[in-house]
Amino acid sequence: MTRDLKDYRPNVGIVVINPDGKVWIGHRFGMSGDYAWQFPQGGVDAGEDFEAAAKRELYEETGLSTIEMFGCTSDWIIYDFPPEVLAQKKIGRNFKGQKQIWYFCRFTGPDSEVNLQAHGEQEFDRWEWCDLDQVIERVVHFKRDSYRTVIAELKTLLGRV
Template sequence: MTQQIPDSLPPIAAAIVVDDGRVLMVRRRVKEGSLSWQFPAGEVEAGESAEQAAVRETQEEVGVTVKASKVLGERIHPVTGRTMIYVACEMVDGRAHVVDAEEIAEVAWIEHRQLTEYVPYSLFQPVQEYLDVTLTR
């Protein structure tokens, strides 16, 4: 069931970080419904773009520097009811680890064949298509 979220809340930018045939995922300390493993993500702050928010949140949550390459798409998330903007990002520097221990419990680099183990529900179609291409090169 979708929660009703006021439209006044800022959108959430999610960073889809692919490196060396794997995608970066985080396990949140607090589940959002069935959502446990997710992409690094957070609210777009006043004055920043979704791309800037995805880069910032990745640094704050897992300590890696990434560069936004393109927006993959936008939707109202079917579980949280929040506007989500998905941003493809490239690794620049760092080693992923838990930085924000209040929010993040664990970090993992996931191969294409492991996606359904970590994300047992269907991904947003543009994200799935992007991962299908970039993780199987």
Template sequence: MQSKKAKIKVGVGVMIFNKEQKVLLGKRLGKHGDGEYAFPGGKVEVGETFVETAIRETKEETNLDLKDPKVIAFSNNLFIERYENQWVTIYLQVHNYEGKLINVEPDKCLEWNWYDLKNLPKPLFVATRLGIECYLNNKFYSESKSEIT
């Protein structure tokens, strides 16, 4: 059942790869995905491009400065009961970055680590799982109404 207060929100998830082709994931803290592993990212602010959001959110969360992030996919996450809103997530891929990895927001993320795509930690945040599926299957779009699909 749809909540009358629910809104459609737009966020970004940033797939940052290191030289070993491992992807950066953080273990989330708080009411939204507590204990789940997720990409750096967050809500798009009014007037921001997706690239600008990716650069800002990644810096705020990890201290890394992204170089040339590229939009690779998007998803429609219809878990209104769980997340209170419908989220459209834009995924960006980055292989070039500068700076030292620091957990800048320890109240929102327990830790950041690099993971092999063939050996990812669990549980994955729903939007992160959908982004990884798009990347691995060379899909530009994904949607899901349940946590299982």
């Protein structure tokens, strides 16, 4: 299946790994249920460098800035919005889904650096360090295939296939 990339919102995602090899996940603010967890992600402003966008989004959503970037996905990772998301004016407006470049970084600061209210619009209501192999079962259904691709690329990059 060929997708027209202009139908997808440009976006960045960020996978943050701590010194113990666990990844940062946040529970979406205002959402209930066990499947409302995700990695930080967000839109790219017009003319904005993608790595700069990833660092900005990471800080706005988590307060984290003590990081070392070490890679990104080799191409766009794409997912479609389901009908219930398309019906929401804020998220689904004008796009079929999202196309994302994912960045991988190591967190080298203290956990006290996490500030879920670092930016005016709060994205997460709680967070935790999670085993990479447990992330998929906690993510909303329509993002799972894209997360599988992201995690596979990360594992290859880390040499943990």
